[in-house]
Amino acid sequence: MRRTVALLCFVAAVLGGCAGTPEERSAGTRLLWRDAAFAAPSQAPDAAAVFTVDDAMRAYLDQSSVHRAHDPRRSLVEQLYRRQALALDYAGSTRTAAEAFAARAGNCLSLVAMTAAFAREAGLPVQFRSLAVDESWSRSGDLLATSGHVNVALGWPAHDLHVRRSNETSLVVDFLPADQIDGVRWRPIAEATVVAMFMNNRAAEALAEGRLDDAYWFARESLQQDAHFAAGYNTLAVVYRRRGLADAAETVWRRLLEQEPANRSALANLAQLMQHEGREREAQALNTRLRSLEEAPPFHWFDAGLQALREGELQRARDLFQREVARDASYHEFHYWLARTELLLGRSKQARRQLELALETSPSPQIQSLYAAKIDWLKAERRLQ
Structure with a gap:
C-alpha cells in the first residue's frame, strides 16, 4: 500500500513536456548546438549542484528527530513542510536544493530536489516519478507550451530490516492535492531527467526575462542531461527563433518530430514558424497533422495494444504501440512492448532498435541491466540481427 503526502504545487515543463553518462546521452544532439551565436552565461549550468547538500542542511538534519524516528520518511516530511518548522513558500523561481533551503522558498521542482537531497542524506532511497496528468497548454507570445508533473517517493532505509507497524512500501511527497493525483498512472524517471527538467525551467525563466544567452546554455544543458526530454528541444528551438536563427529552430523541431511524430507542441510551434516565413503549404500540412491527432488519455494506446496482443492481433498491437511511442518516446515500456510485438512479427531489425x-x-x-541482458540473450539465440 502507498500513502501520499499532498502539498500544493505544479512542475512545469515550459515551452514544450537514461542510460549512460550525460556525454553519451547527448552525443546525438551535438549537431544542434549553435554555441558561437551566444555569449557565455552569467551563471554556468551546474548539474551537480541540483541535489547538493550543504553544511546548513546537514546541521538542520542533525538537529531534527529524523534519525531517531520510528518512520524516518514521515518524520522528514513533517520536519520540512510543517509551517512551524521551515515555513516554506511553495512558489518562486527554480532553485537548487541548497538554495531552496536557504531561501525557505522555491517552486515545485525546487522542493522535489530539496526533499530528495534531504532524504538521501538521511539514508532513505528516493524514486522520482512522472505522473500522467492531463496535458495543460499555455501560450508565451506566439509560442505554445505544455506542462507536466513529477513527484518523489521515499522508501525505507536499506538497513532497516526490522518488522514495522506500517506496511507502506513508499511515502509519496506531492505538491498537488491528493484528490488530483489519486488513481493517476505514473512511471519512474531517472535523476538525469529531473535535472533536465530543472535546467529547462531555468532556461524558461531566463527566456521570460529576455536573457537569451543564459536561456541557450540552460536549454543546452537540459538536453545534455537527457537527450530524450522533449521539452528541452522545444525550449532550445524557442531560443533559436528569438535569436533570429529560424533555420536552427526548424532543425530542432524537426529533430523532435523524428523522435515523437505526434508531439503537439513541436507541430504547433513549427507550423507557426512556417507560416511566419510564408511557407503556407508546409504550415497547412503541419496543422492538418496536428488536427488529425486523436485526443486520448495517457496510456490509452498502450493499454489497447496490450489487449490486442492478448487477443493475438499482432499487427493491430504494433500499430497501437507505435501510436503511443509517437506521442511519448521517452518511456521505456512503450519501446519494450513494441519490440516484443515486432519480434513476434518476425521483424528482428525493428525489434532490436526498440529494445x-x-x-x-x-x-x-x-x-x-534487464534490457541489456535481454538484448544479449536474443543475440545469442540469433533472434536479433
Whole structure:
C-alpha cells in the first residue's frame, strides 16, 4: 500500500513536456548546438549542484528527530513542510536544493530536489516519478507550451530490516492535492531527467526575462542531461527563433518530430514558424497533422495494444504501440512492448532498435541491466540481427 503526502504545487515543463553518462546521452544532439551565436552565461549550468547538500542542511538534519524516528520518511516530511518548522513558500523561481533551503522558498521542482537531497542524506532511497496528468497548454507570445508533473517517493532505509507497524512500501511527497493525483498512472524517471527538467525551467525563466544567452546554455544543458526530454528541444528551438536563427529552430523541431511524430507542441510551434516565413503549404500540412491527432488519455494506446496482443492481433498491437511511442518516446515500456510485438512479427531489425531505445530511456541501472541482458540473450539465440 502507498500513502501520499499532498502539498500544493505544479512542475512545469515550459515551452514544450537514461542510460549512460550525460556525454553519451547527448552525443546525438551535438549537431544542434549553435554555441558561437551566444555569449557565455552569467551563471554556468551546474548539474551537480541540483541535489547538493550543504553544511546548513546537514546541521538542520542533525538537529531534527529524523534519525531517531520510528518512520524516518514521515518524520522528514513533517520536519520540512510543517509551517512551524521551515515555513516554506511553495512558489518562486527554480532553485537548487541548497538554495531552496536557504531561501525557505522555491517552486515545485525546487522542493522535489530539496526533499530528495534531504532524504538521501538521511539514508532513505528516493524514486522520482512522472505522473500522467492531463496535458495543460499555455501560450508565451506566439509560442505554445505544455506542462507536466513529477513527484518523489521515499522508501525505507536499506538497513532497516526490522518488522514495522506500517506496511507502506513508499511515502509519496506531492505538491498537488491528493484528490488530483489519486488513481493517476505514473512511471519512474531517472535523476538525469529531473535535472533536465530543472535546467529547462531555468532556461524558461531566463527566456521570460529576455536573457537569451543564459536561456541557450540552460536549454543546452537540459538536453545534455537527457537527450530524450522533449521539452528541452522545444525550449532550445524557442531560443533559436528569438535569436533570429529560424533555420536552427526548424532543425530542432524537426529533430523532435523524428523522435515523437505526434508531439503537439513541436507541430504547433513549427507550423507557426512556417507560416511566419510564408511557407503556407508546409504550415497547412503541419496543422492538418496536428488536427488529425486523436485526443486520448495517457496510456490509452498502450493499454489497447496490450489487449490486442492478448487477443493475438499482432499487427493491430504494433500499430497501437507505435501510436503511443509517437506521442511519448521517452518511456521505456512503450519501446519494450513494441519490440516484443515486432519480434513476434518476425521483424528482428525493428525489434532490436526498440529494445535499444528501451535501454536508453530506462530510469535505473536495474532496469537497464534487464534490457541489456535481454538484448544479449536474443543475440545469442540469433533472434536479433
